[in-house]
Amino acid sequence: MSAKAQTIEQVNELTDDKYKYGFVTDIEMESAPKGLSEDIVRFISAKKNEPEWMLELRLKAYRHWLTMPEPEWLKPDFPAMDYQDAYYYAAPKSSGDKPQSLDEVDPELLRTYEKLGIPLREQEMLAGVAVDAVFDSVSVATTFKHKLEEVGVIFCPISEAIQRVPDMVKKYLGSVVPYTDNKHACLNAAVFTDGSFVYIPKGTRCPMELSTYFRINAENTGQFERTLIIADDDSYVSYLEGCTAPQRDDNQLHAAVVELITMDNAEIKYSTVQNWYPGDEDGKGGIYNFVTKRAACRGVNSKVSWTQVETGSAITWKYPSCILIGDNSVGEFYSIAITNNMQQADTGTKMIHLGKNTSSKIISKGISAGRADQTYRGLVRMGPKAVGSRNYTQCDSLLIGDQCGAHTVPYIESKNKSAIVEHEATTSKISEDQLFYLRQRGIGEEEAVALVVNGFCREVLQQLPMEFAVEAQKLVGISLEGSVG
Amino acid sequence: MLEIKNLHASVEGKEILRGVDLTINAGEVHAIMGPNGSGKSTLSYLIAGREGYEITEGQILYDGKDLTDMAPEDRAAEGVFLAFQYPVEIPGVPNTTFLKEAVNAIRRYHNEEELDALQFVKMLRAKTKELGISDDMLKRAVNVGFSGGEKKRNEILQMAVLNPKLAVLDETDSGLDIDALKVVSDGVNHLRSPDRAILVITHYQRLLDHIVPDFVHVLAHGKIRRSGGKELALELEEKGYAEYSVAAE
Numbered sequence: 001m002s003a004k005a006q007t008i009e010q011v012n013e014l015t016d017d018k019y020k021y022g023f024v025t026d027i028e029m030e031s032a033p034k035g036l037s038e039d040i041v042r043f044i045s046a047k048k049n050e051p052e053w054m055l056e057l058r059l060k061a062y063r064h065w066l067t068m069p070e071p072e073w074l075k076p077d078f079p080a081m082d083y084q085d086a087y088y089y090a091a092p093k094s095s096g097d098k099p100q101s102l103d104e105v106d107p108e109l110l111r112t113y114e115k116l117g118i119p120l121r122e123q124e125m126l127a128g129v130a131v132d133a134v135f136d137s138v139s140v141a142t143t144f145k146h147k148l149e150e151v152g153v154i155f156c157p158i159s160e161a162i163q164r165v166p167d168m169v170k171k172y173l174g175s176v177v178p179y180t181d182n183k184h185a186c187l188n189a190a191v192f193t194d195g196s197f198v199y200i201p202k203g204t205r206c207p208m209e210l211s212t213y214f215r216i217n218a219e220n221t222g223q224f225e226r227t228l229i230i231a232d233d234d235s236y237v238s239y240l241e242g243c244t245a246p247q248r249d250d251n252q253l254h255a256a257v258v259e260l261i262t263m264d265n266a267e268i269k270y271s272t273v274q275n276w277y278p279g280d281e282d283g284k285g286g287i288y289n290f291v292t293k294r295a296a297c298r299g300v301n302s303k304v305s306w307t308q309v310e311t312g313s314a315i316t317w318k319y320p321s322c323i324l325i326g327d328n329s330v331g332e333f334y335s336i337a338i339t340n341n342m343q344q345a346d347t348g349t350k351m352i353h354l355g356k357n358t359s360s361k362i363i364s365k366g367i368s369a370g371r372a373d374q375t376y377r378g379l380v381r382m383g384p385k386a387v388g389s390r391n392y393t394q395c396d397s398l399l400i401g402d403q404c405g406a407h408t409v410p411y412i413e414s415k416n417k418s419a420i421v422e423h424e425a426t427t428s429k430i431s432e433d434q435l436f437y438l439r440q441r442g443i444g445e446e447e448a449v450a451l452v453v454n455g456f457c458r459e460v461l462q463q464l465p466m467e468f469a470v471e472a473q474k475l476v477g478i479s480l481e482g483s484v485g
Numbered sequence: 486m487l488e489i490k491n492l493h494a495s496v497e498g499k500e501i502l503r504g505v506d507l508t509i510n511a512g513e514v515h516a517i518m519g520p521n522g523s524g525k526s527t528l529s530y531l532i533a534g535r536e537g538y539e540i541t542e543g544q545i546l547y548d549g550k551d552l553t554d555m556a557p558e559d560r561a562a563e564g565v566f567l568a569f570q571y572p573v574e575i576p577g578v579p580n581t582t583f584l585k586e587a588v589n590a591i592r593r594y595h596n597e598e599e600l601d602a603l604q605f606v607k608m609l610r611a612k613t614k615e616l617g618i619s620d621d622m623l624k625r626a627v628n629v630g631f632s633g634g635e636k637k638r639n640e641i642l643q644m645a646v647l648n649p650k651l652a653v654l655d656e657t658d659s660g661l662d663i664d665a666l667k668v669v670s671d672g673v674n675h676l677r678s679p680d681r682a683i684l685v686i687t688h689y690q691r692l693l694d695h696i697v698p699d700f701v702h703v704l705a706h707g708k709i710r711r712s713g714g715k716e717l718a719l720e721l722e723e724k725g726y727a728e729y730s731v732a733a734e
Contacts, residue, residue: 442587445556454577
């Protein structure tokens with residue numbers, strides 16, 4: 001085959017491969033009737049056999065939601081949501097009688113996760129990673145559950161936690177992100193369907209990586225998952241979430257809420273590889289990813305580290321934040337956001353320093369290509385009692401081509417004279433010189449772009465658990481295909 | 486190996502080369518010397534295939550194949566290497582990663598199996614040892630924070646690793662002190678072989694004390710004005726390029 005024909009073939013392969021998670025699983029589903037009402041909220045609660053208090057919480061949130069305005073301050077532009085034109089509950093029929101073990105899980109679902117690169121059979125799994133698999137509105141399988149229970153770690157679907165450890169859920173659910181926080185979080189509080197619950201007991205270092213894999217499959221269905229992680233005194237856990245969805249022409253809503261709580265000397269490392277369907281080149285379809293993630297570092301010397309690789313979704317709206325309450329507590333935010341074609345992202349973090357000698361670090365790497373538009377939005381607030389606290393922020397934007405945009409909107413509020421806040425920002429373009437240099441060494445143009453971008457993101461990629469870093473690097477390359485030439 | 490015939494080329498509409506003829510055979514080392522602005526770097530970019538450098542007439546044949554429509558990465562895979570006058574920085578990409586990507590891209594092009602990390606590191610270590618380059622340079626990001634000498638040594642290392650058939654060295658001596666010049670020239674000499682052709686582009690004769698060429702050409706005002714043996718370089722050193730200036734034409 002001539003070099004040229006070979007190149008063409010390779011390019012075709014790559015294009016077909018662009019969003020390899022775009023397939024649909026054909027499986028019998030059970031859905032709630034379309035639309036949103038108190039009845040739907042009751043339907044979801046009944047489906048989950050929830051206790052009365054949980055239903056009350058949901059209804060309170062729903063009634064409040066009706067009165068809340070849409071957030072108007074964000075940069076991405078999109079048509080108003082029609083909340084009545086979506087389904088709020090969809091579950092594979094086979095999950096009706098909760099499977100007790102993996103052997104009872106619908107083989108079609110196991111195949112789906114296998115295709116996504118997440119084998120759920122424990123012997124085939126990545127060694128040392130426990131997975132909770134959420135398919136549309138329900139958790140279909142959680143691996144290594146029993147092994148974790150031996151050391152006292154609870155890792156289960158949140159619907160199960162509501163039954164098993166209701167006092168803990170009652171105490172912490174909504175304690176970091178109250179339902180009154182914002183419209184999307186409020187909707188989530190009313191209609192959340194599943195998600196993961198993690199409790200790490202005192203003095204325990206979680207023996208394996210925990211991971212939740214979210215998959216939206218059903219059409220016109222919103223996914224509203226809720227994650228709650230509590231790290232008790234002197235404990236540590238590393239948790240990773242991944243997300244994909246089929247390729248569809250309609251926009252689908254994903255409004256999740258994640259709450260993290262760390263007690264004295266505890267640490268949570270939370271990583272996200274978000275690869276929801278981004279829509280096609282012209283911006284048709286794709287997921288609206290409106291997520292509220294927040295951590296409360298309640299204990300002294302506690303630490304939360306957020307790492308995110310955001311490559312998917314038509315619109316991303318997300319600000320994983322840390323409230324640094326305990327003295328000497330530490331918050332970190334490492335972010336890579338890649339937008340290509342017509343994607344829009346408005347993402348960043350909030351570091352709220354309340355305790356003494358608290359510190360935070362923000363490293364944000366934004367890459368924009370095609371006609372995409374991206375905003376870093378961050379808030380650093382030093383409270384009056386945050387004596388000796390400090391923040392360091394570094395925001396770097398990389399532009400590919402001349403039709404994309406990058407914006408940096410940092411908010412800094414300091415009410416304490418002894419606090420130190422540093423902010424650095426750069427914007428650069430991939431240079432012709434770099435591309436030519438790499439190509440002269442035999443590296444193809446798209447690989448060259450991927451290499452430069454991976455280099456640009458290195459600081460953040462290094463924060464990911466090793467098992468996922470390689471995958472994330474590949475994802476960086478794939479997300480930018482077609483961005484040059 | 487390389488046959489340049491009546492090459493005319495322009496950059497941004499301005500004619501730079503006005504009919505260059507040059508033939509280089511395997512095993513030969515040629516030097517092109519000339520005043521600033523004579524078209525030396527343009528010639529090297531044309532051989533490597535840089536965008537924006539347009540051939541308006543004539544052709545460049547490499548192993549009998551016309552290079553004109555070939556992408557730079559394909560030329561590299563076919564064995565064309567350019568040592569840059571100003572090596573480019575790639576922040577965050579370790580030298581090792583970069584070299585491994587390059588080696589495996591070229592292997593894929595030839596339908597050869599890619600080297601795994603272990604095989605690659607073994608090969609790389611052998612090359613660094615051969616050239617007396619410290620392993621520390623491999624861990625650092627490509628050319629970032631490198632001194633002028635380190636950058637040029639890194640070019641020579643890349644050349645050794647990629648094992649090209651035709652190596653073009655563009656002003657490799659620029660910015661080097663005498664010790665660094667020696668190290669770099671030793672590296673190049675080490676890579677001289679009967680299967681490889683080397684084209685050295687330089688402004689000064691001093692590099693040719695170390696890399697002794699078989700042929701020397703004077704490129705001035707877009708054309709090769711004179712060709713000769715290594716003694717021509719000495720003559721140029723003495724008399725300068727005055728007689729090749731536009732005014733002298």
